[in-house]
Amino acid sequence: MSAAHTSPRGRPAARRFSRARFEERLFGVLRWVVIAFLAVITLAPFSYMLLLSVKPIDALLLDPGRLWVSAEDFTLSTYREVLKPTSEGGQGFVHMLANSALVSLGAVVLTLLAAIPGAYAVSRLKFFGGRQVSALFLAVYLFPATLLAVPLFVMFAKMGLQGSLVGLAIVYIAQTVPVSIYMMKNYFVTIPYSIEEAAALDGCSRLQTVRKVILPLAAPSLMATGLYVFMIAWNEFLFALLFLAAQPDKWTVSLGLQQLAGGIEVSKTVLMAGSVVLTIPVVLLFFAAERLLTEGLTSGADKS
Amino acid sequence: MSTTSPTPPGAAAARSPQRPPTDDGRTGPGGPPKRRRPPTGAARENRAGLAFVTPTFLVVLVVVVLPILWTVLLAFQHARLVDIQGMSLFGDWTLDNVTGVFTSPGFWASLWTTLLYTIGATAGSVVLGLVAALALRRPFRGRGLLRGSMLLPYVAPVVAVAFVWEIALSPQFGIVNEWGGTLLGWDDPIAFLSTRSFDVSLLGLHFDIPLALLTVVAFETWRYFPFAFLFLLARLQAVPDGLEEAAKVDGATHTQRFRYVLLPQLMPVIALLCVLRFIMTFNKFDDVYLLTGGGSGTDVVAVRVYDFLTARFDVGAAAAQALVLAAFLTVLLGVYFTFFAKKVQEEA
Incomplete structure (x- = not known):
């Protein structure tokens, strides 16, 4: 050499x-x-x-x-x-884990439902205003969470959704939809047109084509996007703090851990056990799907 | 959704012009193919596109765009959480909130802190990410494992990692101070997260360094360098081998190859990463809040917004703060794009 x-x-x-x-x-x-x-x-x-x-x-x-x-x-x-329920003198993390899982899975389903049609339209179809809409979807990513926090806080207080896990899942749509659209769009464009045309010739309507042909083909991308949303929702802290702080039975693990640290005297080693409990699900998920996720996120980066 | 997209099978096929018209049924197999299909196809595609994009667009409108517009309204109203119930959407206009933001004690200092924090963390994470990408570029034993574990700081929950840092840096039982004391001979344990300025003497000169702020910047660098690493590595691996080979044959050294071959290739990604990280860090709340609670000279604007909102329930003031922060960010980005973005494009 x-x-x-x-x-x-x-x-x-x-x-x-x-x-x-x-x-x-x-x-x-x-x-x-x-x-x-x-x-x-x-x-x-x-x-x-x-x-x-x-x-x-x-x-x-x-x-x-x-x-x-x-x-x-x-x-x-x-x-x-950490794991024992509060009624037995523990910190009730099992219950919080369930809350976190509920919110995160809800966010995954809602975000995918919201993002799939838009990603498909932006990647496949030429339509009036398509480019502007596409730009808007990306721009949303740049809107700061602090700008969103105030009105959502007020809105949810007004609608009585404060302290509701459903409300939190809805907020997480706003946090994850732009990147989800971006990831899926990048995958959709790699599916050849001819497959869609074949489906169309066989008599599929556009909606059927998407449901029966495109989505199954895009399964890896859907998985990656779902995982991304799950991880963001699981790790999120600001909105959980804003919306749920007053209701301990609704706390997610992130929030519960932070409140634990700030609250009554809890030993640091217990706090670390809580951190491990909070971290393990995400890390396991991540390692199970690392390939999928990193490729989903960076696809397109090598072209720019 | 399903009712608004009655797209017949031919719509997709109409895209490729060389294909014979397949408008099944209407022009029978024997009938002369009438040449009015292409515009119809385009119109249909237009309609399908609008139908598909509408649900997504509506969701984005409701959860993102409208709330932000409302922030703008709130910033110009007297609004406290207690009387927001009876308040109408418009009315009771005032500029007090906005003027209040600029005259409130500590605002400019806080903005300055935010800027320092953002620049430090952005530069730190991109540089460390670049170094990591260069080091992990060529295969070696265990590269896959290291690559995976290097993403840990980025994927792990912020609350958990913030506590680990807090405990590791603690002056009473933190491992860093313990080791610093025994190995490096520190006289006193250092309270990394609660020291506003730390007196360092070097070669007879005394410096005051903002220790807590630097620690927060280090944390942010640590947490987000994997993000930069991921993108830079992907880009590095797309650089054609021939380029570097050619430079090598011409006798270019490592540093020269990096400066004149790799860096120009990476520049667009680096610029993009800098912009993205800058925006994200500028608005960052949780990291600072969890580590220092905004004390000891780490009072970034995002934490102030939170304080206004939850401690004083002053919605109007909080909205105005957030808005001013966003406005500053917009100005900074505007400056960047008018003066620098083009240059980067040209260099690339």
């Missing part, structure tokens, strides 16, 4: 050659330094979280710098406390 560096143009390369070799070595080493650094900064916080969640609080206070947990210290009581 380095033979290529004895440049074809010959002589004046002597100095450059050594510089090239120096850089070759330097970056060869630097690359591994960077890789190790990245591995540490991404994995260490999560390992730390797991580690603290199985330690009793006294062990943490006694020796905060210790990176392992001894066999006699190891405990799962933190998880028991």
Whole structure:
């Protein structure tokens, strides 16, 4: 490989050659330094979280710098406390997990229902105002959540939807619809026209074609989009805080964890157990579908 | 929806002109093919397009566009949450909210903080993402695993990771201070998240660095560099190998190849990422709120909006704050697009 560096143009390369070799070595080493650094900064916080969640609080206070947990210290009581219902003196995270799952799944269904027809129209059909609508869908992504928070807060207070999980799921549509449209649109355009034409020749109406031909073909993209929406909804905090803070039985896990930290004296290790409970579903989902998701999000990036 | 799209089978086929007209039934198999199909096809497609886009458009209108318009109205009204029930949509106009925003104590400082925070976090996450993409460009053992785990900060719930940082940086039982004390010989534990300015002496010079703000910027960088990494890696892998090979044969070194071959290829994506991250970070609420609650010199405008809304129930003032924030963002983006976007396009 380095033979290529004895440049074809010959002589004046002597100095450059050594510089090239120096850089070759330097970056060869630097690359591994960077890789190790990245591995540490991404994995260490999560390992730390797991580690603290199985330690009793006294062990943490006694020796905060210790990176392992001894066999006699190891405990799962933190998880028991977090998961037990409030009536039994726990923190009731099971109930919150159910709330979070409900809101997130609701948001997935609602967002897909709202986004699919628009994504299809924008990707496939030429119609009056199509380009403007397409631009609007993307622009929505740039509207700040703070601008939305005030009117939605007021509107929901007015409609009595404050403290309702349905209301929260509706808000999450606003958060996820632009990227959903973008992801699905990018996939729809890769489905050849001829398939649709064949369906049309066989007597399918446009709606039937979409339902019976396009959607099954786009299943990977629908999955990726659904996962994206689920993750955003599961992780969301601001709107949950605004709408649900007053009603503890409706709290999502994110909100519950934050309230737990701010509330009465709860030990940090219990807090970490709660964090693990909150993180695990998303991380599992993500690893199950990593390929799907990263490709769905970045498709089109290599063309821009 | 189904009633408004009575698109017959021929509509899609009409797109390709070389195809024989398949308007089944109307022009029988023997009948002369009348040449009025193409416009009808286009009209039908137009109608189908409108029919399909309407539901999505309505949803976006109701959950995004109308609320934002209402924010604009609220910003110019006396509105408190208690009397919003009886309030009409229009009326009781006032400029108090908007003037109040500019004259309220700490607004300009807060805007400045927001700007510093945004620029720091945007630059940090894009640069770190670029470095990561370059390092992980060529295959090595365990690359797939590392690539997957590098996305963890981005996909993990913000509440959970914020608490991990908070505990790790805690002066009483945080691992960072513990190790800093034993390994680096720090005299006192450092309260990273509650120190407004930290006195550093270097070579006899004394600096005050805004420690809490820097910590929040670091957190934001850490959380969003995977986003930049993902896009930059995808773009890097689309760069044709031949380009770099050619430069290599001509004797270009690593840095030269990066500067003159790769960077121009990546520039459009980098510019796009910067704009996106800038917008998102400028309006960011949860990260700062969870880490510092907006204290110790990290009082970004988004947290102020939240405070106005929930602590004082002053809807009008909150709306005006949010609106002013959005206006500043628009101006900044306008400046960017008129002066810089073209240049990036040309360079690419």
